Amino acid sequence: MTILFAVFLLSLLVIIAVAIIRAENLFVALMLTTIFSLLMATNFFILDAADVALTEAAIGAGITTVIFLGALALTSEHEKPFVAVPWLALPVVAVTAALLIFASFDNPRLGDPEAPIHQHVVPWYLEQTPKLVDIPNVVTAILGSFRAFDTLGEVFVIFAACIGVLFLLSARKPSETRCTAPASVGLSQHLIPKVAGRFILPFIILFGFYVQFHGDFGPGGGFQAGAIVATGLILFALLEGEERALRAFPRWIMMAMAAGGALLYALVGVAGIAMGGKFLDYSVLSSDPIAGQHLGILLIEAGVGITVCGSLLLIFHAFAARESF
Amino acid sequence: MNLNEHLAALQIVVPLLAVPLIALLQLRRMAWLVATLTSLMAFAIAVAMTVGVLNGQDYQYFMGNWQPPYGIELRVDALSALLLLVITAASSAALLASYHSLDTQIEPRRHALFYAAWILALAGLSGIAVTADAFNVFVFMEISSLASYVLMAGGPDRRGLPAVFKYLILGTIGATFYLIGVGLIYMMTGTLNLEDMAQRVTQVADQKPVLAAAGFITVGLALKAAMFPLHLWLPNAYTYAPHVVTAFLAACATKVSLYVLLRFDFLVFQDNLVSHPLRFASLLMPMAIFAILIASAVAMFEKNIKRLLAWSSVAQIGYITLGASLVTVSGLTASVLHIFNHALAKGSLFLAVACLAMRLPGLQLRDLAGCARSMPWTFAALVLGGLSLIGVPGTAGFISKWYLISALLTLGAAGVALVAVIVIGSLMAVVYIWRIVEQAYFQAPSNPAAPAAEAPLTLLVVTWVAVLANVYFGLQPALPLALSSSAAAALMGATP
Amino acid sequence: MELLGYYNYWVFAVVLCLGLYTVITRNNLIKKLLGLSIFQSAVFLLYITMDKVDGGTAPIIQKGVSDPIFSNPLPQVLILTAIVVGVSTTALGLAIVVRIKESYGSIEEDDILARDSEL
Incomplete structure (x- = not known):
């Protein structure tokens, strides 16, 4: 059940990322980014990272949005219509994506308790924290x-x-913009x-x-x-x-x-x-x-x-x- | 309490402690004084550790007394000692020069914040050189990057702002690529300590994520190191930054990223990826050759002195990576040596530019006509620094080119072709330095705004100390040579 | 079901590339920064995905629970740091954008280039 919910949330994340790119009003794009951060925080919570979820909600969704709003007030919220043809961007992005997906098939499966990161270093932390730091x-x-x-x-x-x-x-x-x-x-x-x-x-x-x-x-x-x-x-x-x-x-x-x-x-x-x-x-x-x-x-x-x-x-x-x- | 044992930690802690103090000091001369003293103290610590390293001491420090890989380890060997020397010396010299030079570029009431950012950059760069933990490198990389964006955006020319913005975007992409690489390799090994990682990577059966990690780390750091063709942020960012900032960062910032690249590639990946040396060489060598040829060619046609020198920096990074791409001890020795010597040459050239800018803020080549008469010392420094950049015997630049050429010649026929590249690159350096000399010495004064006097004395003294260091290390190269050959041996030692 | 275990990694790759695409193609400097923060968030997802252990809970040790399974705390610590780095970069980038707007009157990259070449 949880995994279905996670898949749903992750798909939503992708959809919102696309919406951010397509939004021409920067205020709209910013609000979507805030939603993106909150969704991300929810995902972190599902993945047992409570501390990170709290931080992402407070800093990613909260403070970052406020700073962006402050900057928008000083600039403008309209983006010029998009015209350039992304000759350079598409291959760069495609290669990055291909590399990552190529690598992902040898990654440990989500939740695999045998993954290397659960075998080395961290067991020591879990074992020693009560004794050394308590x-x-x-x-x-x-x-x-x-x-x-x-x-x-x-x-x-x-x-x-x-x-x-x-x-x-x-x-x-600059003097002309001083008010x-x-x-x-x-x-x-x-x-x-x-x-x-x-x-x-x-x-x-x-x-x-x-x-x-x-x-x-x-x-x-x-x-x-x-x-x-x-x-x-x-x-x-x-x-x-x-x-x-x-x-x-x-x-x-x-x-x-x-x-x-x-x-x-x-x-x-x-x-x-x-x-x-x-x-x-x-x-x-x-x-x-x-x-x-x-x-x-x-x-x-x-x-x-x-x-x-x-x-x-x-x-x-x-x-x-x-x-x- | 034995301070010697804590030197590695103090190298970072001393500047970090000074930062909040400087930020709170609103008196600008006090801020300058505290910053300069801090930087000099950091230089003293670096010298002490270099002496220790040369005497065979290995500085190892466990933060919070937690054993690695559980805690964060600091480690200073020959390579980091050399880097630390470069960073702290460049910072100290440029700070001393900033006493006069900065007043013309930044309003006095903003000086305290500026110096706080400067010391943060110093702490960040030294932190990268000292730490032995892959994630800790990222943290200090971000400190140094954020601080250097601030420093570079301090210039009075508005064109500096878009240049720094571009640097911020590309720098963040580079750092994030590095973070992805570290994440992938952590996923496969479970550790962040570099040495532990090197041992555990051997046991990883599925190599794809490690291969992807190597790709991301190399590209990310190449972006930060302005390796051709990822250098696009560098020329404008250097040109419009305050002059002393250019002198400081041109001497060490890109080299620190190269340092991390060398560390990762030689200590972690070399042993464990099949045919890694071949891939590493075939990726790096063409990039290095293009860097040397194209960037030098662009420099020959630049009209602004600072931009000219900035393009020359891109070319010089090519020499450093060319040496590393041979994957031999002699190649690496030349490469590490060139990190040191290029820092000397470029640092003193940009200091001389700072002198020049005191009287001639535009820094256009055509305005130089006949200026050597009114500013003889400044131009003599420019010429000597230029000679070192070209690699004339008797200067530091000659030593590293000599070692690079001898390393190349061991390769046979291909080596001879590469030597030709170096010779062509050096000839182009002769051309672009000559353009400055010709304007300044052999043209009749035509500029009505020509400078009437020399630069302030302190500025000249600092510049000349840096220039004379070029000559000294050209005649007595024992110290950098000992450090770089032992660094190269340590890097290659990981490969059986 | 086996493939669903990799879904997180794919979403990471896709979101990362969407962010990168925005940064490279968009003219508007604020839009670029929004793209940059999406790009950075994607990396957070990569790290947090690795920390999950089947049947695990957040790594907070409670007395009296025998044989608990904890998810991995270390990636969480690293990402706490990375989140702070992200907001710091964004803040600095926005400060530069504000200065660019004041000196050029625009936050579109091509306008800025055009205005510089007028000189």
Whole structure:
């Protein structure tokens, strides 16, 4: 039954991808992309990847859409009709597809328990996590401890995007396009979104904190929590307008969050060296190695959440405030 | 606490720690100072590790104290040490040069963010060179790519923006292809650690996914390394980037992708794919030959100095891949050596261009007429760097071409034909460098906006240090030679 | 039923190529970025497909359940990273598009090329 459902969802995914290509209005294409992401998240859930599903829903469908909307507002939503004949594209794409389908016949079948990836490395994670790290969510254990260096890199990836967007959008506009648009007042004149938004806002933030601190036990963690809290604060900015949002939550706080979280993560790693272990070795942080692991994961997850939240907010505001720049 | 043991980790951690600090500093001179000190410190770490490697030490580091393949392993051998030297030296020299050069190109209030992105690029590139984990490479590749898009988009010319956009699209496609390749090979082996992967690939019975993985990884990295014909993003991106950024990234960014390509092809695939050396050679060699001939020819007709040098970079990447495509120890030695020497030559040439741009922002060849009289030091540096690029004896460029030619000659008749390609490529380099020299030295000054003075002193000093390094390593090539021959032996050592 | 086990891989290949096709053929820069994010999402599907084990559940260890079967956690960790990389690239790409719109007045590739050659 599940497999039929999965086949149905996957086919829908292909159909929507085709629809995205064919849509000539970029707003429509963007909405279809959001649906695509949500479908993708559902697929991930069927394939037992709860953490990834949550992240894809929060970041892929949520934040990405908001950033695209911000950019669409600054550009235009109509695409010029498509004329070029894809002489180059067709062979490139056809070769890629052929190569992948050719390779797929030797791939392990979906769900095959004998597949190599279930035999090597991962059994060790499943076996040792209760003994060495002792948190129920193995995904968080790998993310936060066994492969914590990847996660550190990931935090700096989002920080790099934040620095980049701020740098690019702080350039002076060419003089002819400069305008002094009045600061946006958001949706504060519209009663229904205002009331409904204010009502769900606290719950979004609360849910964000739940996801942050429950990441050890269930799906969730810093990335998802940071994205969810950022979504809540972006909703606030949409409801109240840029100016009020920035007064309530000024830019320097966001920058301090984005930089501070990344710094916190790196410093936890350095603490490992200072206490006589390796970089990102949490076992030495406390006299009991397992308590040390718990402390380390708690701290770095906090660092991740703070940086993700701060960076995403800065990126959103950089786009939103550009109009009246 | 013994710091020596942690050097491999510190190589990345020091820059990463500096990034948030620089981003928070709103004072631009402070941001510059912290960035430069960080880069110099990274250079010192790289030098320390190079010395260690030359003394036979093998730097191995387990992140979080988890044994590979469960945790992430860092590993510094001769090849990574050479890369680290190039990356950190290029970054330090270009940062010192940026003190004057950047003011003319980017508004001062944006400097702090710019330098933060710079150090991120430094951290990302060194991370790729240090790590021994296939997925970790992807993470650092993305850090360095995102940061270099930002750096390259900083230039004042609006044509830089579409160029960077193109680079972003092609770079992301390249990185994603790499990710697909890693995914396929992970699916068949169950591991991400490169060494473990090399051992386990041998046991894979069905080779199709591994073959597809090799294809995706090679194409993806070739795209990032601007290997002909996948170089389309490079000329414009280099031309319109701020001058110091071009000096930094032209010296090391594409080479880091080549490094990953060499690692993967020689350590993981070589042993395990039937007739891999043949396929590798037959794919890479024609591409290398076309790169040398076509890109040099295009460079001969360019009107903008930076674009001319950018096209020459595409050709030089051809020399590097030509050496690797022989799949012999001597070929690889030449190839790795050329990574080092080309970085020296191109780095100093682009630094000299930065000097020139202080007085002549347009950088068009026709505006150069007679400028050598007012900027003698700048042009002398350009000429010396050019000689090294051509491969004149006494400069670093000569050493690697010499090794490349001797590696080719072992092949017999086919080798002689390939030597002819190198000679033609070098002659074309003579032509395009001569065009600069002719304009600057032998034409009467015709440009009313001709520069009246030399570039600022600090900028000239940095440029000349880089230029003299070309001469030094041309006369005393022992250090890069020791590193590259031991790197080549290690790469080929995997093949019995 | 045997072939259905490969359906995920085919969808991955098709969606990947649709994304790549969009990136290469479309003139509109925002459309290119949409294509790029489809292209990246397809790779997520490849990784998550491998992690499934028949009869498995999400890899969260619960006390008192004897002999549980877990799906593979490692690809999930990798894809968490890749998703963040995806949103970062998109954000940066959009910032460049906004700057292009401001300096060229268009986000169509051929218009931009035409405007540069006017100079």
